[in-house]
Amino acid sequence: MELTLNSSCSLIKRKETKSSRNQESSSSISFAKMKPPTYQFQAKSSVKEMKFTHEKTFKPEGEAFERWEKLHVLSYPHPKNNSSVPVFVMLPLDTVTMSGHLNKPRAMNASLMALKGAGVEGVMVDAWWGLVEKDGPMKYNWEGYAELIQMVEKHGLKLQVVMSFHQCGGNVGDSCSIPLPPWVLEEISKNPDLVYTDKSGRRNPEYISLGCDSVPVLRGRTPIQVYSDFMRSFRERFSNYIGGVIAEIQVGMGPCGELRYPSYPETNGTWRFPGIGGFQCYDKYMRSSLQGYAESIGKPNWGTSGPHDAGDYKNLPEDTEFFRRDGTWNSEYGKFFMEWYSVKLLEHGDKLLASAKAIFQGTGAKLSGKVAGIHWHYNTRSHAAELTAGYYNTRNHDGYLPIAKMFNKHGVVLNFTCMEMKDGEQPEHANCSPEGLVKQVQSAARQAGTELAGENALERYDSSAFGQVVATNRSDSGNGLTAFTYLRMNKRLFEGQNWHQLVEFVKNMKEGGHGRRRRLSEEDTTGSELYVGFVRGRIGEKVEEPSLV
DSSP states (O other), X not given: OOOOOOOTTOOEEEEEEEOOOOOOXXXXXXXXXXXXXXXXXXXXXXXXXXXXXXXXXXXXXXXXXXXXXXXXXXOOOOOOOOSOOOEEEEOOTTSBOTTSSBSSHHHHHHHHHHHHHTTOOEEEEEEEHHHHTTTSTTOOOOHHHHHHHHHHHHTTOEEEEEEEOSOBSSSTTOOSOBOSOHHHHHHHHHOGGGEEEOTTOOEEEEEEOGGGTTSOTBTTBOHHHHHHHHHHHHHHHTTTTBTTTEEEXXXXXXXXXXXXXXXXXXXXXXXXXXXXXXXXXXXXXHHHHHHHHHHHTTOGGGGSSSXXXXXXXXXXXXXXXXXXXXXXXXSHHHHHHHHHHHHHHHHHHHHHHHHHHHHXXXXXXXXXXXXXXXXXXXXXXXXXXXXXXXXXXXXXXOSSHHHHHHHHHTTOEEEEOOTTOOGGGSOGGGTOOHHHHXXXXXXXXXXXXXXXXXXXXXXXXXXXXXHHHHHHHHOSSSOOEEEEEESOOSTGGGSHHHHHHHHHHHHHHHTTTOSOOOOOOSSOSSSTTTTTOOOOOSTTOEEEEEEEO
């Protein structure tokens, strides 16, 4: 049987390939064997409690203390998760064009048809602030998204919509450039302190500094008001779809849509893996807040600046006085600074999620927020890369439970990244532990009673990555996943072997990770091979396989 799709943008091109009918099978979680790809490493981050406290924690001594340090908060028993986990797929970043139209609609239609046949629950799309409100304050253009929503509904899929208040461009995987709205950039040019700033004075235009959340700096409105008006406009425009085809609304709370500071920017080579990153607390609004807090505890000298000994973006922890094994991070001053820095981030998330909850309450849609999976230097005492991103997580201080509690307060799903990564894949000098980090976040979500969803941090198509996600969902470290969103739909996803991996992964997740691997049908009765268009023939015969161009 041969399946052909036509597109206005030359979606499919024919090429010759060899039939690949012989695949391995196994009795547990199993995918077609693939050599894991070579890839670069990146991730994301987390935070602390909503009040300033100096916690006193019981600490064993000697060898017992070392064991206690390593255990951290990971050992909370929980039944293995057997429930079905819906899989979503992220759409391309440029799904809606700068002119506000749906990009390549016929290609999108064919792709959605294929994803539906593969058993995918739905797709995720970024609703870019820089596209929707680019023509002026409160002048919203939702037309490209309206076209997409109708198309998604036609195919019987669900949609996760991200309220993306950040810039697209300058981070791993960013394939296009979508800046903040022009009128916002104009305000930033007049007042550069509106964006995050590091100790050298480098400004980062990815996201408005949380230091001015409650200051009317955007033509008479505060940033929180601007974000709220944007979400309210979305609700009003799509009220007939929210709670139906629009199943989830994810609230962007920082760079890459994540609740964190832009501590590891790749633009112009500022940072590279596995650097510790840099504190982002030097715009005038953040400095004023720091000074005020220092004075409130009778330490005015501590409020004049951020840490002076925290090194630079590309340093390793032991290169710095602040982050080394027994560094300043563990001093009275270090605790003071990290409490302030992390609580500011928590307060930002709390304000945004409170607003989103008020706007979307009663619509039937789930609310979610994303926390970054910053796994490098996790196996060190200071967890330096997490600290610069705003997650006060060290060997003796849990940075993720306060975040999970804040999410639970608003009934928001915590979406966490790097679910596909294994410790053994990481370079030794980076002291990574994505598996340990995920277990800690699972445990925090369970303790807080917060629903946990997941994403992969990097584009992966191999059986090892898919298998790790399934294993994470089955683990006894905490909550199973309520949903998983795969990054990302592109040409490579629909290549033969990659597509087979995805189809099998979706089936495994639907079965809670406990199903046996099935052979894909010789005939495409479900449509799961519609996009790849395998043409089955006798073994040894050459067949044609359409591919994207």
